[in-house]
Amino acid sequence: MSENTTVEIAIKRGKWLIDYPAKTILFTSLIIGIILQSQNIITGWTIIPITYILPFFLACLYWCITITKWRIWAFKNVRNVHELKKRAIQERLIGADNSIYEKFEIKSQNDHKEWELLKSKFDKDDIFQNDPSISEQTIIYYSKIKNLFQTLLGFCGIAIGIYLTSDSNNIIFGILILVLGIYLCYKEFKEAFNTTPQIILNDKGIETVNTKFYNWENIKNEEVIRDGFGKNTHYYLVYDYPNGKEYLKIDDYNTNMKILNKLLILYRGRSVNK
Structure with a gap:
C-alpha cells in the first residue's frame, strides 16, 4: 500500500473528480432543460421532472458513485487519515460518520470489504509533518x-x-x-484601522480577541468550520476550552479556512513534539 499522497493532493483530486463534475452536470442539465422548455420540446407536466428534478438527480447519482471510489483511493494512499477525514468533511466532499450523506454512498460488496479493512488505519495517530516556512508565531488581523x-x-x-x-x-x-x-x-x-490582533497562534497555545490565552493541553476539538450555503456561507474558528467554547467568525480576517486549519495542526504538532 503506497502512502505517499499528501492530504492536500487527495483533497484536490476529490474536488476535480467529484465536486466540479457534479456541479457541471447539475448546471448543464438545468440549462439544457430550460432550452428544451423554451423551444416547447418539453411541455406540460414533464417540465418540472425533466427541467428541475432530473438535473439534481443526475448530479446526486454521480456523487453517490464517485465518492466511494475517491474515498477508498484517498484513505488507501494517504498516511494521515485523521487529518484527511477532517479536511474532507470541512470541504464537504464527504459527510460526518452516520450522516445522511454517508448513507447515500453507493458501495459494491468489494467496496464495503475494502473500506472495512482501511478503517484499521484510524487506530494509528497521524505523523506530524513540520513546515519550517511557518514562523514560530502567527498573528492574524483584519484583512485590509x-x-x-x-x-x-x-x-x-x-x-x-x-x-x-x-x-x-x-x-x-x-x-x-x-x-x-x-x-x-x-x-x-x-x-x-483596528490594529488589535484577532488571533494569536504559536506552539504554546492560542488566543483570540474574544478568549484569553490557553495552552494546547487545555484546548480540544480546534478547527475552522463552514456554516451556511451560497452567499450565506461563513467561516468560524471553533474550539473547546475549560468551561467554555470559542466560536469566532473569521470572514474578514487575513486568513481562510484552509490556511488556518493547517496552522492549527502545525502548532499543536509542534507543541506535542516539544
Missing part, C-alpha cells in the same frame, strides 16, 4: 484588502441610494440602500 473591497461596495450603495431617493417612486428603497451603504462603510473603516 477585504476592508477596501467592502468599503467600495459601501460607497456604491451610498451612490445608488442617493440616486434612488431623487425619484419619489423609489424613495423608501433608496433610503434603505443608502443606510446600508453608510453602515457598511462605517463598519469597514472601523475594521481597517
